[in-house]
Amino acid sequence: MSNNTKALDIRQVPQGRLAMWTLIAGELIIFGGLIAVYLLNRIRYPEWGAEAVHTSTMFGAINTCVLLLSSFTIVLAHNEANKNNIKRAQLYMFLTIVGGLAFLCIKSIEYSREISEGLTFTSPAMVAKGEGVKSLFWSFYYIMTGLHALHVIAGMTTIFIIMMQIGKGKNIHRVELAGMYWHMVDLVWIFLFPLLYIAK
Amino acid sequence: MNIFPENATTYGQEIDNLFYLILTFVAIAFVISVVVLFYPMFRYSEKRNPKAQYITGEKKSHFKWVMYALIMLAMSDFIIMYAEHGTWEKIEEDVPTDGIRVGITGIQWNWVFNYAGKDGKVMTADDIVINEANSELHVPINTNIIMELRARDVVHDVFLPNARTKYDVIPGRTHVKWANFTKVGKYEVVCSQICGVLHSKMRNYIVVDTKEDYDKYMAALYAKQDSANAPKPAAPAIDTTAKADSTKAADKK
Amino acid sequence: MEHGHKQSFASKYLFSTDHKVIGIQYITVGLLMAVIGGFLAYVFRYNLAFPGKDIPLFGQLLPQQYNTFITNHGMIMVFWVGMPILLSGLGNLLIPTMVGTDDMAFPFLNMLSFWIFTLSAIVLIAAFFVPGGAFGGGWTMYPPLSAGGYMNTSPDLLTALFSGTSLMILAVALEFVAMLMGGINFLVTTINKRAKGMTPWRIPLIVWFLDIASVIFMFSCGPLVAGAFMLLLDNIVGTGFFDASRGGDPILWQHLFWFFGHPEVYVLLLPALGVLGEIIPVFSRKPLFAYKTIIYLALASAVLSVVVWAHHQFVSGIDPRMATFFSVGTIIISIPFAGIFLAFMATLWGGSIKFTVPMMFALGFVALFLVGGLTGLFLGSNAFDIYAHDSYFVVAHFHYTLFPDIFFGFFAAFYFWFPKYLGKELNVTLGKIHFWLTTIFFNSTFFLLFFNGLHGQHRRINDYSFFGNVAMEPYSTFEKVATISAICLILSQLVFVLNLFKTLSSGKKAAKNPWNAATLEWVTDTPPIHGNFETFPEVYRGPYEYSVPDAKDDFIPQNVAN
Structure with missing residues (x-):
């Protein structure tokens, strides 16, 4: 090993934060692409408005609140971590994970309601009736919310791992990074909610 | 060279x-x-x-x-x-509006040609469809040929090297392009967009006739259509596209 | 004891987090993939010249196999040769040493990136061995052909998942993940870990270009990732995102693909231009001409690169008026790149040019790319593109850009930096033979194909004797010339392999700074130790201080104070 003690540190932004911003930019472009494609199709097919009626605004709104609340708790966790209150930071992180779980539960209730109505990823009944265009709305609905749900799961896993790590006194600065990621997940939902639930 | x-x-x-x-x-x-x-x-x-x-x-x-x-x-x-x-x-x-309308539909792996028939519109019931393998499209010389390009299964590409024109055909879309031939002859219509296993064998011909020959050829075709006279609702060659179109129309309502 | 030794081998050469080892790993995998890509090229080129004949080392090539081979040749050469060698390989080797630091910002992420990349290569190759074979619908994967239209994939989810089409989409997605991880590392390393005094205008050109390429990659691949997800679902669960009968749109994929696909060209081009920017000043003994302006031009082209994608779709059903917009964009983007190349040429003027092997490859790159770039003018003008689109003119054009880019760029870098990073001197005579054989056979392979294309030869056909316009003389002779040259081109790479192994086994130890270059990687030991620098260098000047008037030597390394 070389003598690294003289390593020069000219960083202005902490390394992790810089990487996280880059990752978030990349993720937002993926969702941005998907949302742009959805919007183009939405303009092309006005009949999608009638399909959006089947999505439950109430459940969507509750989920929005749940996610916003969990974003709030992760901010609190970051705040406590800065003050080195590990136990309280862990508590708030745990609450964030609970929020994520609640979000996923509500989402799955929604999914099961829709699936029982025959509105699935491919909606074969609609296609058989020759209403393929309408079934495409549901394909978009599932791919967008599904991809978002995957990010929720990824975020929860990350927060859980970091929660364990800070319990051992390691990587306390990573609470902030997890928070940034969670805010991104939240932000994407803020876009999805009006697009899929409110605009009918 | x-x-x-x-x-x-x-x-x-x-x-x-x-x-x-x-x-x-x-x-x-x-x-x-x-x-x-x-x-x-x-x-x-x-x-x-x-x-x-x-x-x-x-x-x-x-x-x-x-x-x-x-x-x-x-x-x-x-x-x-x-x-x-x-x-x-x-x-x-600037696709001209006057001229002979023909339909060119890409299928795996050939081109299907439709003449507009008596109503002057392509993809209607009275079309004369040429879909036996390797039967050419006859067109008259010095006339605007307005080509409606469609695809039934995958993306193909109408390429007429001798006409210096080319256009992709995409399922669900109709592209209207044109050509005006100045020489009598038999010209290749090839597929320039990979379209599956036998893409290499996808080729058909456009035959440019003098006006008299063309009229003769068409008269024979019409006679054949009349004699068959079977009230075919829609020619088989246009089935899928027609259905897709009507689906869309129905959805719009 | 023995067990312990084995582990240290694995941690030193396989699961190393050292950026140099990872860079060499990337290049090695890239070269192995190039062997596969080259073999595919040999098989289908042979088939083109002698259709229906038995191919030595292979046998009969079926039409479906032909499609599979051309598709995978394109995929492999762009994503599994160009990307790992030029972007990840050179980036990993050079960035930390050139900015004067010990390693990447996230060494573990870097290792992970390499192994995900390797996995993606394995997935791609595995597709050849699943029932139905690999995907054969062109490397652009246009649906509906790629959405079940090719092999009519069964509705059974597992079979559909392990079909050639799905595996290719998965492989591309995995590769993107790997490259994104690498890109994050490049950016953070350059921004945060530079040596003291390494101000932005003292960063060597190639580091700038690698970072710009990473940014372009990150900002253009997002929509395609979303598109790949949709295409995969079309394949395995039967959604209709690209199915026209259900309201989907096949052209949507083309937009998503080319929105990424065209910037991808610049992702491949910029690192290779960076290589030129390092090599030409060293062997002209002259500062790089207009270093700052070159960087501004590259930034401008990075911005422009996202508004030119539809020139791949002039005849695919976009609005004809839109095509004019993209045609103008395409022609405008030629200007910054022409500026960069002119600056490289201007560097030569007034220099004292040494014709070493890396310099020969660098100059060969400029000369060949000139043909590739200028023929781009034909294709960029949308009216002529109506005729030339998807013809052999296009094939010849992009081989004249990508072959010099990927291979001449790589060979220049290889002959230039090999003595540094592997510590052995390469054989010069073999290097020069390699250069001349590659240049001659490359030209005789592809130049005649321009004429075939102009005579109406369209792409991706396994037997042109079927088509009247190209079955005639001299075009069928041109095909044969191209094939024989291509085989010679592949064989002449054996000179390179010979040189490589000869040097590795019995090469002379290289000096610390054999080329008298001024950038930081030449300051450290040869080969650089783990951690790169004994003491971290401090930077006092720009990277191209050659032939400074009144200086002692004809170059001043960046870490030398006055």
């Missing part, structure tokens, strides 16, 4: 001329660049010029030579753009 295959349309020559125009600019640019690249290799080799000069190129007086070259390039670019835009408009944007 001809650079291009035989030209058979009114606008084909314009494409060829465009090639020679661009070639002129490209050749000039090529010669200049080769001189600029190879002369210093000779003049400023280690042997002839053992001590290099210190030029950073950040000064305007140094960079101006690159600027001149870039301005020349930009100017030739825009001359080319200006020259070719008329051709582009003529071929792609």
Whole structure:
């Protein structure tokens, strides 16, 4: 090993934060692409408005609140971590994970309601009736919310791992990074909610 | 040796001329660049010029030579753009409205041709469909042929080398393109977009007839259609597309 | 004891987090993939010249196999040769040493990136061995052909998942993940870990270009990732995102693909241009001409690169008026790149040029790319593109850009930096033979194909004797010339392999700074130790201080104070 003690540190932004911003930019472009494609199709097919009626605004709104609340708790966790209150930071992180779980539960209730109505990823009944265009709305609905749900799961896993790590006194600065990621997940939902639930 | 295959349309020559125009600019640019690249290799080799000069190129007086070259390039670019835009408009944007309408539908792996029939519209019940393998499309000379391009299964690409035209055919879309043939002959219609296993064998012909021959040919076709006289609702060749179209129409309601 | 030794081998050469080892790993995998890509090229080129004949080392090539081979040749050469060698390989090797630091910002992420990349290569190759074979619908994967239209994939989810089409989409997605991880590392390393005094305008050009390429990659691949997800679902669960009968749109994929696909060209081009930017000043003994302006031009082209994608779709059903817009964009983007190349040429003027092997490859790159770039003018003008689109003119054009880019760029870098990073001197005679054989056979392979294209030869056909316009003389002879040259081109790479192994086994130890170059990687030991620098260098000047008047030597390394 070389003598690294003289390593020069000219960083202005902490390394992790810089990487996280880059990752978030990349993720937002993926969702941005998907949302742009959805919007183009939405303009092309006005009949999608009638399909959006089947999505439950109430459940969507509750989920929005749940996610916003969990974003709030992760901010609190970051705040406590800065003050080195590990136990309280862990508590708030745990609450964030609970929020994520609640979000996923509500989402799955929604999914099961829709699936029982025959509105699935491919909606074969609609296609058989020759209403393929309408079934495409549901394909978009599932791919967008599904991809978002995957990010929720990824975020929860990350927060859980970091929660364990800070319990051992390691990587306390990573609470902030997890928070940034969670805010991104939240932000994407803020876009999805009006697009899929409110605009009918 | 001809650079291009035989030209058979009114606008084909314009494409060829465009090639020679661009070639002129490209050749000039090529010669200049080769001189600029190879002369210093000779003049400023280690042997002839053992001590290099210190030029950073950040000064305007140094960079101006690159600027001149870039301005020349930009100017030739825009001359080319200006020259070719008329051709582009003529071929792609200003599709004539009068003429004979034909349908060309790509399937795996052949072209299916539809004549408009008596109503002058393609993809209607009275179309005369030519879908036996390798049966050609007959068109008259010196007439606008308005081609409605469709695909039934995957993306294909109508390429008429002798007409210097080409367009993708996409499932669910109809592209209207045109050609006006000036020479009697039999020309290939090939598929220029990979479309599956036998893409290599996808080829059919457009036969350009004199007006008399064409009329004779069509009269025979109509006679055959009348004698068959089976009230076929829609020709089999247009099934899927027709259904897709009507689905869309129904959805719009 | 023996067990312990084995582990240290694995941690030193396989699961190393050292950026140099990872860079060499990337290049090695890239070269192995190039062997596969080259073999595919040999098989289908042979078939083109002698259709229906038995191919030596292979046998009969079926039409479906032909499609599979051309598709995978394109995929492999762009994504599994160009990307790992030029972007990840050179980036990993050079960035930390050139900015004067010990390693990447996230060494573990870097290792992970390499192994995900390797996994993606394995997935791609595995597709050849699943029932139905690999995907054969062109590397652009246009649906509906790629959405079940090719092999009519069964509705059974597992079979559909392990079909050639799905595996290719998965492989591309995995590769993107790997490259994104690498890109994050490049950016953070350059921004945060530079040596003291390494101000932005003292960063070597190639580091700038690698970072710009990473940014372009990150900002253009997002929509395609979303698109790949949709295409995969079309394949395995039967959604209709690209199915016209259900309201989907096949052209949507083309937009998503080319929105990424065209910037991808610049992702491949910029690192290779960076290589030129390092090599030409060293062997002209002259500062890089207009270093700052070059960087501004590259930034401008990065911005422009996202508004030119539809020139791949002039005849695919976009609005004809839109095509004019993209045609103008395409022609405008030629200007910054022409500026960069002119600056490289201007660097030669007034220099004292040494014709070493890396310099020969660098100059060969410029000369060949000139042909590729200028023929781009024909295709960029949308009216002529109506005729030339999807013809052999296009094939010849992009081989004249990508072959010099990927291979001449790589070979220049290889002959230039090999003595540094592997510590052995390469054989010069073999290097020069390699250069001349590659240049001659490359030209004789592809130049005649321009004429075939102009005579109406369309792409991706396994037997042109079927088509009247190209079955005639001299075009069928041209095909044969191209094939024989291509085989010679592949064989002449054996000179390179010979040189490589000869040097590795019995090469002379290289000096610390054999080329008298001024950038930081030449300051450290040869080969650089783990951690790169004994003491971290401090930077006092720009990277191209050659032939400075009144200086002692004809170059001043970046870490030398006055």
